[in-house]
Amino acid sequence: MDDYDYTTTWRTLIGYALKQHDEAWVDVVACAPDGDEWADVTFDNGHGIEEGCEFTLWTATRVYFPSCYDGAESVASVPRNPCDETTRHVGG
Numbered sequence: 001m002d003d004y005d006y007t008t009t010w011r012t013l014i015g016y017a018l019k020q021h022d023e024a025w026v027d028v029v030a031c032a033p034d035g036d037e038w039a040d041v042t043f044d045n046g047h048g049i050e051e052g053c054e055f056t057l058w059t060a061t062r063v064y065f066p067s068c069y070d071g072a073e074s075v076a077s078v079p080r081n082p083c084d085e086t087t088r089h090v091g092g
Helices: 010-020
Strands: 028-032 056-059 062-069 072-079
Touching: 010 062, 010 072
Parallel strands: none
Antiparallel strands: 028 056, 056 062, 062 072
């Protein structure tokens, strides 16, 4: 039996994604939906169905959004401006 707790929040997952690109929450310039209460809603990001809400978050250099593979949710991002960085398959 799997006793691992897959509950998390978007605030936690986005925080990890921001850190991977040397950014932090203070670098966020815009977000949809407005406000931040959605970021603290707990959901199960393990396999199964998508439970986290939709969002798009912008910093000066990147755009962050939800990604999902087989029900396991995470945060993906792409550069905000044209550059040489390629984008892998999202959700794969």
